[in-house]
Amino acid sequence: MSACRGGNGELADYTARLEALAIELGMDFYPVHFDLVPASFMLEIAVYGLPVRMRHWSFGVSYLHHLVRQHMGHSKIFEVMFPGDPCRAFMLEQNSLAENTLVTAHVLGHADFAKNNALFTRFIAMAGSNILEQSAARSNRLERALAAHGQQRVEAVLDAALALETHIDVDQPLHRDRYAEFVGLKSAAPADRFGDRYARLAGEADVPANHPAAQCASPHAAQGAAQRMPLPPRPEPDLLWFLAQYAPEMADWERDILLAVREEAFYFQPIHACQIMNEGWASYWHARLLREAHFLPPDLYLSAIKAHSDVVRPFASGQQLALSLNPYHLGFSMWEHIIERHGIEKARQICREEDDCGFIRNYLDSELAEQLDLFVYQARKDGDTSIVSRDLHAIREAILAPKFNFGAPCVTVSSVGADGCLELRHDHLRDGRGLDLAQAERVVEYVARIWRRPVSLHTVDFRGVIRVLPTRRNPP
Amino acid sequence: MTATIDTAWYDLFSRGARDLLRHNSKVREAVHDHLPELIAGPDLITGSATRTVQVPLRMLEHARFRLADSRARAGVGQGRGQPGDVLQTLDPARAGAAEPGKGGDGGKGGSADGEVSLLLEFSVDEVMDWIWEELKLPDLKPKPNTRVDTPELVREGLDKHGAPSRLDRRRTAKEAIKRRAAQENPVPYVNGDLRFRQVVARSRPSTSAVVFFVIDVSASMTELERKLAKSFFFFALHGLRRKYAKVATRFIAHTTRAWEFTEAEFFQVSGSGGTIASSAMRLTLELVRAELDAAIDNVYLFYASDGENFTEDRGPASAALTELGGMLNYIGYIETLPGMPRTVDTEMRRLCGELQRRGLPIASSVLANPDDVWRALRKFFVQEAGAVAVDAPGGPAR
Numbered sequence: 001m002s003a004c005r006g007g008n009g010e011l012a013d014y015t016a017r018l019e020a021l022a023i024e025l026g027m028d029f030y031p032v033h034f035d036l037v038p039a040s041f042m043l044e045i046a047v048y049g050l051p052v053r054m055r056h057w058s059f060g061v062s063y064l065h066h067l068v069r070q071h072m073g074h075s076k077i078f079e080v081m082f083p084g085d086p087c088r089a090f091m092l093e094q095n096s097l098a099e100n101t102l103v104t105a106h107v108l109g110h111a112d113f114a115k116n117n118a119l120f121t122r123f124i125a126m127a128g129s130n131i132l133e134q135s136a137a138r139s140n141r142l143e144r145a146l147a148a149h150g151q152q153r154v155e156a157v158l159d160a161a162l163a164l165e166t167h168i169d170v171d172q173p174l175h176r177d178r179y180a181e182f183v184g185l186k187s188a189a190p191a192d193r194f195g196d197r198y199a200r201l202a203g204e205a206d207v208p209a210n211h212p213a214a215q216c217a218s219p220h221a222a223q224g225a226a227q228r229m230p231l232p233p234r235p236e237p238d239l240l241w242f243l244a245q246y247a248p249e250m251a252d253w254e255r256d257i258l259l260a261v262r263e264e265a266f267y268f269q270p271i272h273a274c275q276i277m278n279e280g281w282a283s284y285w286h287a288r289l290l291r292e293a294h295f296l297p298p299d300l301y302l303s304a305i306k307a308h309s310d311v312v313r314p315f316a317s318g319q320q321l322a323l324s325l326n327p328y329h330l331g332f333s334m335w336e337h338i339i340e341r342h343g344i345e346k347a348r349q350i351c352r353e354e355d356d357c358g359f360i361r362n363y364l365d366s367e368l369a370e371q372l373d374l375f376v377y378q379a380r381k382d383g384d385t386s387i388v389s390r391d392l393h394a395i396r397e398a399i400l401a402p403k404f405n406f407g408a409p410c411v412t413v414s415s416v417g418a419d420g421c422l423e424l425r426h427d428h429l430r431d432g433r434g435l436d437l438a439q440a441e442r443v444v445e446y447v448a449r450i451w452r453r454p455v456s457l458h459t460v461d462f463r464g465v466i467r468v469l470p471t472r473r474n475p476p
Numbered sequence: 477m478t479a480t481i482d483t484a485w486y487d488l489f490s491r492g493a494r495d496l497l498r499h500n501s502k503v504r505e506a507v508h509d510h511l512p513e514l515i516a517g518p519d520l521i522t523g524s525a526t527r528t529v530q531v532p533l534r535m536l537e538h539a540r541f542r543l544a545d546s547r548a549r550a551g552v553g554q555g556r557g558q559p560g561d562v563l564q565t566l567d568p569a570r571a572g573a574a575e576p577g578k579g580g581d582g583g584k585g586g587s588a589d590g591e592v593s594l595l596l597e598f599s600v601d602e603v604m605d606w607i608w609e610e611l612k613l614p615d616l617k618p619k620p621n622t623r624v625d626t627p628e629l630v631r632e633g634l635d636k637h638g639a640p641s642r643l644d645r646r647r648t649a650k651e652a653i654k655r656r657a658a659q660e661n662p663v664p665y666v667n668g669d670l671r672f673r674q675v676v677a678r679s680r681p682s683t684s685a686v687v688f689f690v691i692d693v694s695a696s697m698t699e700l701e702r703k704l705a706k707s708f709f710f711f712a713l714h715g716l717r718r719k720y721a722k723v724a725t726r727f728i729a730h731t732t733r734a735w736e737f738t739e740a741e742f743f744q745v746s747g748s749g750g751t752i753a754s755s756a757m758r759l760t761l762e763l764v765r766a767e768l769d770a771a772i773d774n775v776y777l778f779y780a781s782d783g784e785n786f787t788e789d790r791g792p793a794s795a796a797l798t799e800l801g802g803m804l805n806y807i808g809y810i811e812t813l814p815g816m817p818r819t820v821d822t823e824m825r826r827l828c829g830e831l832q833r834r835g836l837p838i839a840s841s842v843l844a845n846p847d848d849v850w851r852a853l854r855k856f857f858v859q860e861a862g863a864v865a866v867d868a869p870g871g872p873a874r
Contacts, residue, residue, distance in 0.1 A: 044492050055491060058538035060499035063492030151498075163540050314554045321555030321563065329554075373554050377563060380548045385564040387557050388550070398552045409541050426541070434544050442539035462544055 008036070011097060015104050017295055022108045025292070026344070027285065029111035030129075031086040034104065036093040042077045043070060045090065049268060050082070052136040054260065056158045079103040083114030085129035098303035101296065105289040109282030116352045117278075119170075119270035126174040131267055138260040145253045157254045160446040161240060161261040166408035168265045169238035178245050179233055182226040235412035235425065237405075239447075240265070242413050247451050248420050254450060269406055273355040276399075280331015281351060283312050284339070287332070314372070323377060323385065325399065330372070334359070337368050360399050366392045409435055411457070420453035426460075434460035434467070441469050502536060604714045629675045638672025647671040684722035685774035685805075687713060688760050691742070692781035694731045694751040701812035704843045705780035708810055711853055712778055720774065726763065730756035736763075753785045753824065757796030770803035778808045783822025794827055801836030808856045809840040 015034065022029070045051055047063045070076075078099060081089040089107040091100050114120045128134065146154050236242045240262040244255045271278070290296065290304055314329045315322045339347045350363065369392050376398045379385040389395070410427040417423070424444070428434050440457055448455040448470075457469040557563065634647060652669040656662035689709050691702070717723050727737045731747035734756040760777060764770060777800060785793060801807060809828045821829070828840040841852035 040490065044490070047492050052491075055495050055498075056538075057495055057499040057502055057536070059492065060495030060497070061535045061538070063496050064535070067492075159538070163538060165540075167541070321553065321557070323551060323553045323563070325552050325554060373556055375553055375555070375557065375559070376550060377553045378548045378550050379564075381545065382547070383565070384562045386562045387553075387559050389559055395552055398550050401550070409543050411541050431543055433546055436542050436544045439539045440541055443541055446539070 011100050011104070014101050014293075014296065018101075018105055018108060018289055018293060021289055021293055022105075022112070022285070025288070026348075027108065027112040029087070029108060029115050030084070032081070032089050032107055032111050033086045034089045034091060034107070036100075037090045038093055039070070042080070042090065042092050043067065045080050046077055050135045050264070051090070051132060052139050053264070054139050054142040054158065054257075056162055057155070058162060079107060081107045081110045081114075082131055083111070083120055083129075084124065084131055087111045087114065088132055096303065098300050099307050101300065102286055102290065102304040102307050105286035105293075106282045108289065109285030110278060112285065113274070113278050113281045113351060116348070117270070117274060117355075118352060119273060119355055123174075123266055123270055127263060127266065135264065138264070141256060141260070145257065149253065154257070156446075156449045157257045158261075160243070160443075160450045161258045163443045163446050164239045164243070165261055165265050166406040167237065167239040167411060168241070168262055168269070168406065169236075170266060170269050170406070172238060172241075174263060174266050176238075176241060179231070180229055183229050231416045232413055235414050237410065237412045238262075239411065239413060239424075243447070243450065246416065249452050250450065258450075265406075270355075272406060273357075273403065274359075276327045276331045276334075276356045277351065277354065277359045278331070279328045280333075280335045283308075283328050283332040284335040287312075323379075325374075330399075333372055334363060334368065337365075338363055356403055357400055360396050364392070364396055364399075369395055411435075414458075420451075422447070422451050422453060422455045424455065424457040426458060428460045428464075434462065434464075437461060437467060437469065441471065444469050499536060506536065604711075604718065628678050630678045631673055632676045633674045634671045635674050636668065636670060636672070638674065642673040642675075644671045644673050684724070685716055685720040685776060686724045686726065686768060687716055688726045688728060688763075688775070688777045689713075689742070690728045690730065690734075690756045690760065690777065690779040692731075692751055692753070692756075692779075692784075693729045693745050693747040694784070695748045696751070696782050696784050697746075697812070701780075701782055704812045704845075704849070705810065707849050708780065708843060708852060709778060711849060712776075712808065712856065715853065715857055716776060728756050728759055730759075734759040750786055751781070751784050752789045752793075753779075753781065754789050754792035754796050757793060757800060761796060761800060764800075764803060775804045776806050776808070777804055778810065780810050780812055781824055782813065783811045783824045785823040785827075787823070790823065790827065793824075794831070797827065797831055797838070798834075798836065801831060801838055805837065806856070807836070807838040808852075809838065810852055811840065811842045813842050813844050 019032075041051070043063070043066055047059055047066055053059075077092065078095060079089060079091045081087055087107070087110075089104075089111075091103050091107075095103065114124075142154065142158075231246065232242065240258050244250070244258040244262070247254075287305075287308055290301060290308070293301075296304070312326070312329045312332045314326055335347060338350065350359065354362070369390075374390070374395045375387045376389040376391070376394045377385055378388045409431050411424055412427065413422065414425040415423045424447075426435050426440075435457075437459070440459060444455050444457050455470075459467055459469070461467045553563070634644060648665075648669050648671050651671060652665050655666070655669060656664075691697070691705055693702075713723065713725065725739065727739055727742035728734055729737055729742060729745050729747070730751075730753070731749050732752045732755065736759070737745060756779070764775060768775060797807070809824060811822065811825060825840055825842075828838055832838050832840070839856055841848070841855050843849060843852060
């Protein structure tokens with residue numbers, strides 16, 4: 001333990017005793033490795049999401065924004081924890097002893113969540129439990145690519161890859177096979193019992209009957225000739241995987257960058273999908289651990305619990321109203337409510353099985369919504385912000401709206417032409433409106449640079465009229 | 477629990493700062509593509525070449541697929557109130573995702589990023605270098621019989637004898653080292669080691685030029701058209717400055733009459749009424765005759781107009797331009813024409829086209845938007861340098 005600040009010996013002592021207490025209370029987590037780091041390092045984690053990550057100019061923009069905000073005192077990050085075996089936790093070295101005691105207890109809550117929640121365990125099972133080392137290794141490979149191929153070419157790949165970062169399909173495995181090349185040849189036996197049962201459901205034949213593949217397949221199938229599967233066999237939401245697998249003339253190092261970004265997206269997805277649960281769970285546990293840690297001196301306990309109430313408060317100080325939910329507060333209140341009603345065993349089951357969608361829909365009840373004074377508001381671009389509803393279903397859906405599909409619009413690869421043209425389609429009916437056309441046009445440009453054939457995107461404009469991007473075929 | 481002791485290395489480098497630098501260099505590249513819009517300050521033309529242009533810019537944005545803005549944004553809030561209650565008027569708060577980490581700012585989420593912008597500074601020389609590189613412009617051609625008037629001493633060669641003030645110590649030391657390497661019992665220096673720089677007298681051609689900027693300020697010239705003319709003048713002048721050691725500028729504006737102005741006034745003046753181009757031509761002629769020797773001085777004229785001219789003025793304008801064309805190195809006519817291109821030639825276009833066909837050093841170009849400035853510059857400089865006049869693809873002139 002670092003001796004550079006007073007109280008760190010005490011912190012080490014408290015940490016050991018908090019861990020023992022946590023195990024006594026039935027928490028279950030991989031060992032946690034704590035580091036005290038300077039604010040500049042914390043800032044970079046906030047910008048990159050990982051301590052050592054591939055570099056790209058867009059992080060520079062975000063870095064400047066964070067720097068400005070930090071100088072204005074808007075944000076202070078107390079801790080970050082990376083799940084794995086062991087978990088890696090970083091705490092700000094400027095934190096007071098009381099704050100770091102609280103943070104330690106909080107991190108133990110996260111560690112427990114990460115070891116038990118299905119999404120987290122699935123990722124760790126697929127990718128291994130040393131995300132930081134892997135991310136640093138990917139960053140290293142990127143540096144080598146930069147040295148070998150030059151900034152322009154590497155940046156072209158990263159521009160596209162990071163723009164499509166959230167367009168992955170987490171229902172598919174991280175290491176995923178290419179499609180079967182021919183109709184009728186199953187690519188592989190269904191990997192698990194669920195997949196097997198799903199495939200045998202009515203209407204879930206491998207290719208829908210009205211799909212061109214099925215129609216043209218039947219006459220040939222009679223002749224016994226192998227018929228090529230259309231590419232892709234069904235709309236493909238995992239754009240990063242598809243580009244990496246099927247882009248014509250893609251070099252191995254380019255594919256490596258795309259897949260590296262995809263793997264990191266697979267890592268970020270559970271964090272995004274479980275934010276309310278995870279922060280609430282950690283807040284519940286840090287409050288409980290502090291409460292039952294009788295070895296803490298009373299004044300330290302008071303300061304720590306004061307920090308706790310700052311973290312889980314619903315409003316900024318001096319305000320009676322908030323136009324955004326504090327996930328710490330919401331999650332904390334929900335877990336307290338659940339444990340009070342159903343007991344800790346039920347809570348642990350929920351923690352294992354749900355993500356935020358299931359958590360909010362199943363366990364945010366009208367009593368709690370009323371108690372928390374939740375409401376749905378509408379902010380008109382040209383005017384007032386007003387409360388529109390206190391209906392429970394509306395509240396749930398408004399909380400979850402930014403969480404669907406990893407927060408990304410639903411864009412799929414719909415076909416690849418015989419000449420290699422790539423066609424993307426935005427499901428505007430599902431998303432309720434079209435894409436921001438100016439942005440989408442630029443993303444299509446990024447993609448076209450690495451696809452190396454024309455790329456088009458179907459969406460709708462604000463009137464609901466179909467628009468096909470790019471509007472100019474050949475950018476000057 | 478374990479903890480590392482030594483985290484000092486975290487302070488040694490900043491990935492964020494490195495990526496920010498890369499971002500800034502990308503911004504420079506982007507600026508590169510939008511130069512004409514950026515050159516907007518007054519007095520830029522007569523300012524010294526060492527001055528810089530400051531450009532405020534927004535941060536670049538990495539594009540992503542995102543949904544179009546809807547008229548109303550829904551969100552979840554917390555607090556007392558009934559459906560229908562107005563919480564804010566003209567909403568300044570933007571309820572974004574909560575801060576990462578335990579910032580716990582429960583109030584106005586993610587309010588006020590503060591719209592960070594950059595202020596980049598470019599030296600005018602740097603800007604001009606970009607342009608010349610980009611347009612691959614040739615250097616200009618001074619008049620062949622340019623006056624040979626400024627004698628100059630130029631350093632040329634070395635000798636063993638010379639004035640002590642011209643002693644080349646480095647060469648002398650080298651000679652001494654060579655000699656000492658070859659001798660048995662060397663002495664540090666001997667007279668034979670000394671080397672003196674030699675100078676010869678050369679006469680250098682005078683390379684000064686005078687540029688007349690003429691602009692039509694009649695009522696039909698709008699602010700936008702003048703801005704186009706100004707960007708063109710700016711770059712044309714700096715193009716000439718690359719070739720000539722001294723470039724004098726004269727500014728003339730005309731409506732039905734012509735006046736000479738200072739640069740600052742030149743871009744502010746606005747006149748009313750009709751257009752008589754010959755008034756400005758005649759004023760230029762008078763000035764050239766009175767102050768310059770057309771046979772040896774390099775004189776350039778750039779004339780910007782919207783192309784309107786009184787029909788009665790056709791004869792005088794043609795005569796004045798013909799005479800000027802015989803005396804000047806080059807006349808550039810630019811027609812500022814924001815908006816739709818016209819199908820019919822304007823009065824001035826027709827006139828210039830006619831003179832060009834008669835072999836006078838005159839060229840015309842149309843400026844419809846800031847991008848055309850490049851095309852026009854390329855056209856003028858390529859043609860003036862005597863290279864084969866290659867019009868840029870899709871160039872407006874015929």
